[in-house]
Amino acid sequence: xxxxxxxxxxxxxxxxxxxxxxxxxxxxxxxxxxxxxxxxxxxxxxxxxxxxxxxxxxxxxxxxxxxxxxxxxxxxxxxxxxxxxxxxxxxxxxxxxxxxxxxxxxxxxxxxxxxxxxxxxxxxxxxxxxxxxxxxxxxxxxxxxxxxxxxxxxxxxxxxxxxxxxxxxxxxxxxxxxxxxxxxxxxxxxxxxxxxxxxxxxxxxxx
DNA sequence: GTACTGATATGCT
DNA sequence: GCATATCAGTACC
Numbered sequence: 001x002x003x004x005x006x007x008x009x010x011x012x013x014x015x016x017x018x019x020x021x022x023x024x025x026x027x028x029x030x031x032x033x034x035x036x037x038x039x040x041x042x043x044x045x046x047x048x049x050x051x052x053x054x055x056x057x058x059x060x061x062x063x064x065x066x067x068x069x070x071x072x073x074x075x076x077x078x079x080x081x082x083x084x085x086x087x088x089x090x091x092x093x094x095x096x097x098x099x100x101x102x103x104x105x106x107x108x109x110x111x112x113x114x115x116x117x118x119x120x121x122x123x124x125x126x127x128x129x130x131x132x133x134x135x136x137x138x139x140x141x142x143x144x145x146x147x148x149x150x151x152x153x154x155x156x157x158x159x160x161x162x163x164x165x166x167x168x169x170x171x172x173x174x175x176x177x178x179x180x181x182x183x184x185x186x187x188x189x190x191x192x193x194x195x196x197x198x199x200x201x202x203x204x205x206x207x
Numbered sequence: 208g209t210a211c212t213g214a215t216a217t218g219c220t
Numbered sequence: 221g222c223a224t225a226t227c228a229g230t231a232c233c
Contacts, residue, residue, distance in 0.1 A: 218222105
């Protein structure tokens, strides 16, 4: 089972919170990579100075933000890195959820090769910890590029979200709400508590 | 472990 | 020209 269009079509803050604990699945040439989502951020264009589409601004890059809920928006930042977002709310509303960090579950050796060009065993301690604990890093590890923009996560077989098993790890975890990071320029919007992560997870970008 | 620096696409002025 | 939703490498506690 995977979340429906209705799941992503709800309020952005609700979607951001409920994505925590779900599984991000990436299939490359029939090989599956899986990671548990442990950190997200909400971006709500109409009222959010940190959002690329603040005040219904529209440029070629941000077009996907106005698209159907459940599609991917992957943008290129600082000339080197990608960030992966999922569109929420209804079509025409420029809102989305940035996936900031995941916990590697399956295909860890492939992720390691994509990130450091080495098998997981040969990574340093720091490299193991840094495999997917940041927006640019998880895109490298999952081989997500701007080619994946517009991909529909509710129908795609190569990039989608999966419901987790109802085991101990996935029920009853605590969600921490806090301020977002890396957006000091956004004035009052920088203090909005729109960053969510799973308490005590070792795989978030910042505790 | 923390502090500093450089890489450089995209959109804004 | 200038700033940014970042990361890796290096230099140092």
